[in-house]
Amino acid sequence: MNPIVPMIASTVVAATPLIYAALGETIVEKAGVLNLGIEGMMLIGAVAGFAATLATGSDTVGFMAAAGAGVALSLAFGFLTLNLQTNQVATGLALTLFGIGLSAFVGHNLAGTPLPPLPPIFIPGLSSIPIVGDLLFRYDIMVYLSLVLFAAVEWFLIKSHAGLTLRAIGESPSVAHAIGKSVLTTRYLAVMFGGACAGIAGAYLSLVQTPMWVEGMSAGKGWIALALVVFGTWKPARVVLGAYLFGGVTQFQLFAQGFGLPIPTEFLSMLPYAATVVVLVIICRDPKTILLNQPASLGISFHAAA
Amino acid sequence: MQLNKKWKFLRLSIAAGLLATSGAVASAEPLKVAFVYLGPVKDGGWTQMHDEARQKLEKAMGDKIKTTFVENVPETADSERVFRQLAADGNKLIFATSFGYMEPLQKVSKVFPNVKFEHVNGFKTAPNIVVYEPRFEEGFYLIGTIAGQMTKTNTLGFIGSFPIPSVMRNIDSMTLGALAQNPKVTMKPIWVNTWYDPGKERQAAETLIAQGADNVGQNTDSPASIQVAQEKGTYAFSIDADMSSFGPKAQLTGTTEDWSGYYIAETKKVLDGSWTGNRHTRWGLKEGMVVMAPLNPVIPPAAVKVFEDTKAKIISGELKPFVGPISDNTGAVKVAAGTAMTDTDAAFNSVNWYVKGIEGSVPQ
Known part of the structure; x- marks a missing residue:
């Protein structure tokens, strides 16, 4: 068996939850809100998606429930930071801790229950092309949807009027407010979108990648998604590239071990983090680009003057 | 949480409060x-x-x-x-x-x-x-017995957590158990440097299977590798608990623990006042602390018989997993012919070598 094809396939599967979570956070941050609660929202999404799929037998319902649960949690974050103007960093961290605890509590009786995996979609004809078919046309639907999401986010931010408003609010909420844009509504919608994406990312773990529920199963992926947004300088294409890079290097280091390369495993385990940071830093090394892309009012509460 | x-x-x-107030009466x-x-x-x-x-x-x-x-x-x-x-x-x-x-x-x-x-x-x-x-090594030796007989590619895999002596003994004994049945097998280890990360365990299992390992053991905690094996039509072995519900076709057996015998014995000792400190107890298959998960019906009767015979020999003490001659994969003799390394030996608690048959070098 040619080992390259399955390697690439597992890279894609490993990168997909990161793509969802990181694209969601990109929109949130572009609106000037820093939500550090991705990890918590992912876990809530994972447990909600798992429970809903177990109850109904439908993955679609599972993913919808996960998105809903992510939105619910993000609304709590929105209320605290946008209405009550609490510190976004502290509130986000609290959201992660809350999500970890709540998901463990809710999922207490779900642990140890297996779930049948989501069948891959075999596009007739295309999937039987040797190698190319295996490489491109044998994934579950959520992989393809993550690419659709990427295109949509890219289009929204760059081409759409609403995206322009969102970016303006992220840069200078007071100016946007002065010309009649509702900062609160836009930021709420952005935060909810981020919550939905994080929820879906979590459900991807509990429904597709490893169809089971176990406490803390996101194992830090929410933080990696967060880092990808920053190192990808808030550009969706770079964020997605970073996610694939991270998944790919993780896969490569396991592959290298299986071949018995004489490299310390601790070094190999570090490699995905190091490689992703290095590559993205090289791509985005121009400080001007960073400044240009970083939302100027990121993490700063906005209080509309009466 | x-x-x-x-x-x-x-x-x-x-x-405690209730007890304190009512304690005088009881x-x-x-x-x-x-x-x-x-x-x-x-x-x-x-x-x-x-x-x-x-x-x-x-x-x-x-x-x-x-x-x-x-x-x-x-x-x-x-x-x-x-x-x-x-x-x-x-x-x-x-x-x-x-x-x-x-x-x-x-x-x-x-x-x-x-x-x-x-x-x-x-x-x-x-x-x-x-x-x-x-005595985890007894369970892993028996896992090897099955893996050695069931492999078609003569390649086994092992998902390791951290290369510490207690885990090294498990990969070594699984390999020794397999080699005893099939001298052609080689073992591929992958270390994930975590006890628990379902996603990473899954990737490790996929990598091992892609590299030809059709029987994968694990020393990490999630059932991810059993799920992967179920999807890919290969075999895997559970740890700690019976994980066959995650892969009924894939899990051949596994090593689990039953602590109740020990807990009951120790509690009785405390109750009758015979409990003493400074002890180190190791129990295995014989005492029922190590229990093998049910054998998968796909295993042919001949292989089951070898498994049961080996198990009986371990229980009777006739067979010890680390019996010499054992050399590591660089050729150095680790256990001399005619001797066995057991848990009372200092060397047992510092195993940091791969037996012959395991690929690669031990992460240092």
């Missing part, structure tokens, strides 16, 4: 036995097995004892607080069910000399601390 723990503490303290109070768990009781693995044993203990001893447990206790200074609280609440026998509680236990045991502590897999004993440990 945190809430849950707090709630348990609250209940504990209420119970004559024979039950012995209070406490369990401290690393994970949640429904983790489907390590902690769950301890909790099932606790329930068996309660059933066996009836109203002579009263058990409590605290779950999700991290291996940090937090655990010290939990041990102090449990001892202060009047628990006389405390089972600490994770390796990382070793240092906190050392501290707390000095403050509560009348409380008896039992620590799993550790190596530091005291007048009121004893250590207990299963």
Whole structure:
């Protein structure tokens, strides 16, 4: 068996939850809100998606429930930071801790229950092309949807009027407010979108990648998604590239071990983090680009003057 | 998680308070036995097995004892607080069910000399601390027996957590068990540097299978590799608990633990006053602490017979997993012909070499 094809396939599967979570956070941050609660929202999404799929037998319902649960949690974050103007960093961290605890509590009786995996979609004809078919046309639907999401986010931010408003609010909420844009509504919608994406990312773990529920199963992926947004300088294409890079290097280091390369495993385990940071830093090394892309009012509460 | 723990503490303290007020009236109070768990009781693995044993203990001893447990206790200074609280609440026998509680236990045991502590897999004993440990290598040797007979590619895989002696012994004994049945097998290890990360375990299993390993063992905690094997039509082996529900076709067998025999024996010792400190107990298949998960019906009868014969020989003591001659994969002799390395040898507790048949070099 040619080992390259399955390697690439597992890279894609490993990168997909990161793509969802990181694209969601990109929109949130572009609106000037820093939500550090991705990890918590992912876990809530994972447990909600798992429970809903177990109850109904439908993955679609599972993913919808996960998105809903992510939105619910993000609304709590929105209320605290946008209405009550609490510190976004502290509130986000609290959201992660809350999500970890709540998901463990809710999922207490779900642990140890297996779930049948989501069948891959075999596009007739295309999937039987040797190698190319295996490489491109044998994934579950959520992989393809993550690419659709990427295109949509890219289009929204760059081409759409609403995206322009969102970016303006992220840069200078007071100016946007002065010309009649509702900062609160836009930021709420952005935060909810981020919550939905994080929820879906979590459900991807509990429904597709490893169809089971176990406490803390996101194992830090929410933080990696967060880092990808920053190192990808808030550009969706770079964020997605970073996610694939991270998944790919993780896969490569396991592959290298299986071949018995004489490299310390601790070094190999570090490699995905190091490689992703290095590559993205090289791509985005121009400080001007960073400044240009970083939302100027990121993490700063906005209080509309009466 | 945190809430849950707090709630348990609250209940504990209420119970302790009630006992304190009613204690003067009651004559024979039950012995209070406490369990401290690393994970949640429904983790489907390590902690769950301890909790099932606790329930068996309660059933066996009836109203002579009263058990409590605290779950999700991290291996940090937090655990010290939990041990102090449990001892202060009047628990006389405390089972600490994770390796990382070793240092906190050392501290707390000095403050509560009348409380008896039992620590799993550790190596530091005291007048009121004893250590207990299963002979995991026996289970892994038997896993190897099956893997060696079932492999078609003559390539086995192993998902390792950390290259520490207790894990090195498991990959070594699985390989030795396989080689005894099939001298052509080679073993591919992958170290994931975590005990628990379903996503990474899954990637490791996929990599091993892509590189031709059709029988994959594991020393990590999630059933991810069993799920992968089920999808790809290869075989895998569970650890700690029976994980066959995650891959009924894929899981051939596995090594699990039944702690109840030991817990009952130790509790009886405390009750009749024969409990002593400074002991190190290792139990295996013979004593029933290591139990093999059910064999998959796909295994042919001839292979099952080899498995059962080998198991019988290990139980009778005729076969020891680390019997010489054993050389490592660089050719150095580690166990001389005619001798066996057992758990009383110092070398046993510092195994840091791959037996011949394992590819690559040990991560240092």
